[in-house]
Every structure is written in structure tokens, then in C-alpha cells.
Amino acid sequence: MNAAVDAGAAIERMTRGHVDLLVIDLAGCLLGDPALLTGLSMLIRTRNGAPVLVLCPYGNTAWLPELMAHGPLHYRISPVAGMELRSAVDSLLRPAGDMQANAQQQLLDKERELRELLTIQRSVQRAMAHGEDGAHLAAQLCAALCSFPGVRHTALLRQHPGGDLRLQAQESRNHLDLARLLGRQDKLLASPLRDAFPPLLAASAGELVLLDAPEKMGDPELALALHRRDVQMVLALPLRCEPGGPLLGALSLMFDRSLQFSREQFACIAGLAQFIGFGLAMSELKQQNDVLAGRLTQMATRDPLTGAINRRAGEALLESEIRRARRYGIALAVIAFDIDNFRSVNDVYGYPIGDQALRAVAATIQGRLRVSDTLARMRGEEFLVIATHTTALDARKLAEKLRATIAGTALPGCETVTISLGVAQVAPDEGAVTVIDRVDTALRRAKRGGRNRVELAD
Numbered sequence: 001m002n003a004a005v006d007a008g009a010a011i012e013r014m015t016r017g018h019v020d021l022l023v024i025d026l027a028g029c030l031l032g033d034p035a036l037l038t039g040l041s042m043l044i045r046t047r048n049g050a051p052v053l054v055l056c057p058y059g060n061t062a063w064l065p066e067l068m069a070h071g072p073l074h075y076r077i078s079p080v081a082g083m084e085l086r087s088a089v090d091s092l093l094r095p096a097g098d099m100q101a102n103a104q105q106q107l108l109d110k111e112r113e114l115r116e117l118l119t120i121q122r123s124v125q126r127a128m129a130h131g132e133d134g135a136h137l138a139a140q141l142c143a144a145l146c147s148f149p150g151v152r153h154t155a156l157l158r159q160h161p162g163g164d165l166r167l168q169a170q171e172s173r174n175h176l177d178l179a180r181l182l183g184r185q186d187k188l189l190a191s192p193l194r195d196a197f198p199p200l201l202a203a204s205a206g207e208l209v210l211l212d213a214p215e216k217m218g219d220p221e222l223a224l225a226l227h228r229r230d231v232q233m234v235l236a237l238p239l240r241c242e243p244g245g246p247l248l249g250a251l252s253l254m255f256d257r258s259l260q261f262s263r264e265q266f267a268c269i270a271g272l273a274q275f276i277g278f279g280l281a282m283s284e285l286k287q288q289n290d291v292l293a294g295r296l297t298q299m300a301t302r303d304p305l306t307g308a309i310n311r312r313a314g315e316a317l318l319e320s321e322i323r324r325a326r327r328y329g330i331a332l333a334v335i336a337f338d339i340d341n342f343r344s345v346n347d348v349y350g351y352p353i354g355d356q357a358l359r360a361v362a363a364t365i366q367g368r369l370r371v372s373d374t375l376a377r378m379r380g381e382e383f384l385v386i387a388t389h390t391t392a393l394d395a396r397k398l399a400e401k402l403r404a405t406i407a408g409t410a411l412p413g414c415e416t417v418t419i420s421l422g423v424a425q426v427a428p429d430e431g432a433v434t435v436i437d438r439v440d441t442a443l444r445r446a447k448r449g450g451r452n453r454v455e456l457a458d
């Protein structure tokens with residue numbers, strides 16, 4: 001056995017004589033050191049047909065796919081126990097005949113693995129197509145990823161605007177509850193396991209993390225808990241919308257077996273993680289759009305001062321309620337009301353107090369209506385109540401109740417006001433314009449009759 005301290009020295013030794021097996025130990029190497037990566041890539045390329053075994057600390061597993069780009073290699077996650085190293089070395093130093101049979105088996109395995117990956121990709125695509133909101137989509141994705149051979153638990157951890165990590169969804173085939181295992185569901189990066197548990201490590205470092213035996217984490221209690229749930233291997237990937245883009249979280253896959261991934265599998269899994277990151281970001285964007293669209297509709301249909309719907313929305317609603325009442329043969333009534341002598345409130349107390357009074361009157365009326373009734377602000381201090389399933393007589397009783405309520409309600413900053421009301425039941429074949437006209441006439445009659453009173457329309 002020949003040991004070299006760096007890639008340069010190893011290349012020099014390899015050019016001097018035949019090498020049966022090249023073992024590269026990455027312990028103590030700084031992840032992301034470009035010079036080191038270049039040296040190791042050259043070393044793998046100049047191997048002269050010798051098999052390569054990489055011993056890789058689990059925090060550095062992002063290097064494996066990078067190194068695989070320069071030639072096939074075998075790997076073990078370090079720390080590697082003596083027995084494990086011995087059997088890895090023995091299997092790579094087998095006689096040529098064995099190696100040939102092995103190569104054939106490997107080809108078959110590879111074909112099977114790629115077929116399996118394709119199936120998973122399809123089920124992830126299906127989940128994306130059917131996931132509605134973010135939480136539902138995350139749950140669907142976790143379920144889809146459980147079809148990966150050997151996967152017993154999947155989880156999606158999401159970065160939040162505050163920068164911390166939250167368990168968004170998990171799917172368990174081994175009764176493992178990640179929230180219970182970590183003792184929390186939120187603020188996962190504040191967990192003492194942040195730099196040890198692969199999904200947390202992947203989310204904080206932004207790199208792929210592969211652990212092929214729970215005890216290698218160095219936390220015996222956690223390792224025992226994972227073994228109890230039959231977990232042999234944990235693979236965690238950072239979630240990003242695009243390569244090099246901001247971190248969105250991490251994807252965690254726990255396996256009941258320890259697998260050796262090929263370069264194609266690593267690439268496929270990384271592609272899958274990116275696809276998932278993109279899908280989650282898109283679904284969030286859609287959710288934000290829906291909220292914005294809701295706000296825009298609110299702005300277009302609501303009166304900002306009183307919160308009642310505005311005239312346009314009120315007229316549209318009345319049209320549709322008239323159609324509904326006609327179709328089902330049910331009664332529909334409207335009540336128009338107007339604050340009496342409101343000009344003097346503004347004149348005496350000022351416009352801001354007038355605004356407060358308007359708000360208070362609208363809120364008081366709103367509080368007296370059924371949820372099926374609607375209050376619309378038609379103009380200035382004139383309002384319309386659309387009362388479904390209500391006859392003229394009932395509407396008149398309601399109007400009287402509203403009148404008495406307002407007359408007895410103290411207003412902030414000014415004296416009590418009164419309202420005058422007109423009431424009408426929508427006649428068969430009558431449209432919104434005519435009934436509004438009729439109810440307004442009744443309201444004017446109430447004003448002429450001395451205000452603070454209710455008049456029924458003709």
C-alpha cells in the first residue's frame with residue numbers, strides 16, 4: 001500500500017507504477033475548494049483503469065457527483081469502520097472474471113434504477129399537476145417520493161421569510177414522526193442537530209448530504225431512534241428554484257437500506273429536487289396572486305370608508321338576487337335609508353367626525369342584519385339593504401327596528417342621528433332599476449313626512 005498526502009503526489013506515484021486500487025480519503029477536506037477539486041478530478045482521470053474508492057465525510061457528499069463526472073467511482077461515507085473498509089476494498093480487488101460478471105450485473109442494476117427513477121419522476125409530475133395550495137402540494141410530493149425503492153420516510157422542510165426552517169409535510173411508512181424526533185416543527189435551524197442531521201445540514205449548507213448509516217452522525221440517541229424505525233440511510237437535498245438560486249428548504253428521504261448511487265442517479269435526484277423547488281415556488285406565487293386578486297376585487301367592490309359594498313356591486317347583487325328570487329319563487333325586499341340632516345353633522349363637527357358617524361351608522365346597521373342580507377353604500381349618506389327571503393311586511397318591521405336602533409345609538413364625537421327609510425318588495429317581473437326608483441320615492445316621502453320614519457313603497 002502506498003499513501004500520498006495530496007492529489008499531485010498520488011498522480012506522480014501512479015505514473016511510476018501499476019496501481020490496483022486508488023483510495024481517496026476526503027476527511028478534513030474543505031468542501032468547495034476549487035484547487036482541491038481540480039487535483040482530485042485529475043487524479044481520477046489518470047487512474048489507468050484502476051478502480052477508485054472515495055471515503056467521503058457525509059457533510060462533503062456534494063463532492064461525489066462532481067467527482068463522478070471524471071470517471072466511475074465507488075464510495076463509502078466516512079467515518080468508515082475497519083470491517084466496512086476491508087469488505088469495500090476486497091470487493092474492488094476481486095479477480096478479473098468476477099469483475100466482468102460484476103460489470104454485467106451493474107449494467108442490469110443501472111437499467112433497473114433508471115426505470116425506477118423515471119417512475120418516480122412521473123409520480124412527482126402527477127403530484128405537481130394535482131397539488132392545489134402549497135401545503136397540499138407538499139403533502140402530495142412527499143407521498144409520491146415514497147415510491148422510491150427503499151424509502152420509508154419523506155419530508156419537505158421549507159425556509160421561511162424570517163430565515164428559519166419549518167417542517168411543511170412528511171409521509172411516513174415506518175411510523176417515524178420527524179417533528180417528534182427533532183422535538184419541534186418550527187425553527188428547525190435552532191435545533192442542536194442543525195449541523196448533524198442531514199436534512200437540516202442540507203438546508204443550512206445548501207448542499208446534498210448523504211449518510212449511509214445513522215451512527216455516523218455522532219449522535220447515538222438519534223442513531224438509535226432512526227434504527228428503531230428501520231432507517232439505514234438518509235439522503236437530503238437543498239431545494240432551489242434554479243441552480244445557484246436562493247435556498248427554499250430541503251428534501252429529506254430516509255431509506256431502509258444503504259444504496260450506492262450512480263452518477264446518473266445523483267443527477268436525476270438533484271433534477272427532481274430542483275423540479276420540486278420550482279413547483280413549490282410556483283404554487284406559492286399562485287397563492288400570492290390569488291390573495292392580490294382577492295384584494296383587488298375587494299377594492300373594486302367595497303366602499304373603503306364603511307366596508308359596505310359599493311353602488312356598482314350593490315346593483316349587480318340586486319340583479320342577481322332578483323333572478324334567484326324569481327327562479328325559486330321567493331320573496332325579496334329592499335330598504336333604502338339616508339341619514340337625516342347629515343349636512344349639519346359635517347357643518348357642526350367637521351368632516352372627519354362626519355366620516356366617523358357614517359362608519360358607526362353602517363356598522364350598527366350591519367350588526368342588525370342577517371348574514372344573508374347585504375348593505376350597500378349607494379352615494380354619500382344613502383344606503384341600500386338587500387334582504388333575501390323577506391316580504392314587504394317583514395322588511396318594514398326590519399326597517400322600523402333599524403330606525404329605532406340608530407335613533408338610540410350614541411355616536412363618537414357628535415350627537416345621535418336619525419335615519420329615514422323606504423321599503424319595497426320586488427314585484428314579479430320587476431328589475432333592479434325600477435325597484436330602486438320605487439324605494440327611493442318611498443324614502444323621499446319619509447323625509448317629507450318629517451324624517452326618522454319608515455315609508456312603504458307603492
Ligand SMILES: Nc1nc2c(ncn2[C@@H]2O[C@H](COP(=O)(O)OP(=O)(O)OP(=O)(O)O)[C@@H](O)[C@H]2O)c(=O)[nH]1
Nearest residue numbers: 338339340341342343344346351354355380381447
Ligand atoms: N363626512 C362625510 N360626509 C358625507 C360623505 N358623503 C356625503 N356626505 C355629506 O352628506 C351630506 C348630505 O347632505 P344633504 O344631501 O343635504 O342631506 P341631509 O343634510 O342629510 O338632509 P336630508 O337628507 O334631507 O335629511 C352632505 O353634507 C355631504 O357632504 C362622506 O363620505 N363623509
